[in-house]
Amino acid sequence: MQGVVIGLIGSTLGLVLGKLTVEGLRKLPIRMEGLVRTEGLLMSEHLSDYILAFVAAMVVVLLAAAYPARRAAGYDPVEVIRGAH
């Protein structure tokens, strides 16, 4: 559950800040001349990227949270309260 909470808050914040970062980078006046000539950074966003980022973050967070949660679930609560672990 902690993993889900961390994943949801972190991913949602990441999506919002990611969108803001993309918009900010797009407005940077960086002039490039070479194979590709451009007046700024070229940003191309797709909804699928946002969905993929959210899903990937949730999967990683849940996988990272699963092992300690499984381990904690194996303990006897009485033993834990007695300070055996």
Next chain:
Amino acid sequence: LQPILLERSPMRWFISIRYLLSHMRQSLVCIAGVTISVLMFIAMTAMMKGFTDKFIIETVESSGHITVNDEPRERQTPILQRVYDDPNALLVLDGTKPREQIEKIKNPTGLVATLRRMPQVLEAAPIVTGDVTAVYGTKTYGIIVYGIDPDSQLKVTTIGDKLVSGSFDRLKTTANGVILGRGVALMLGAREGDISKASGSAARILRRFT
């Protein structure tokens, strides 16, 4: 906020949120880790896709997706070599002139019509190329000239979007008109409507800038 959250949450949520709130610093670090990862993923993906799209437009869309060239033809063996096939023999024939091999497609109009009839082909545009030496005032510059059909060329490439001055339609009404690339125009110091001379094998098609 904390009491409301704790009161309305089921037992599991209650325990997890309480744990997270009691270890605020640790929780914030975890959330920040996920946030930064998602942010970086989105920003980097957007940038990579942006440059990829631009690169594709600049390279693939600026020319036809498929180019049909003339087939390489086997050069005719000189008559002496056909008679004396010994590779070590020194063959000399006085007064011979090398025959100029012009690369061209046989029946190009028919080929273009055939290509246009194919259901997978949206448009086919004929194009010829040649090297010329452009002369404008005291400046000369070796350039490659592409002879095009303006209407069909605009359908197969995005070159029409890159025109900063003049128009493709003027090619149809201007005899020996040419559209210059930015680099060539800067090198020659030429502007729209200027007149230039050209020499070379493809010089007949270059007389006037549009």
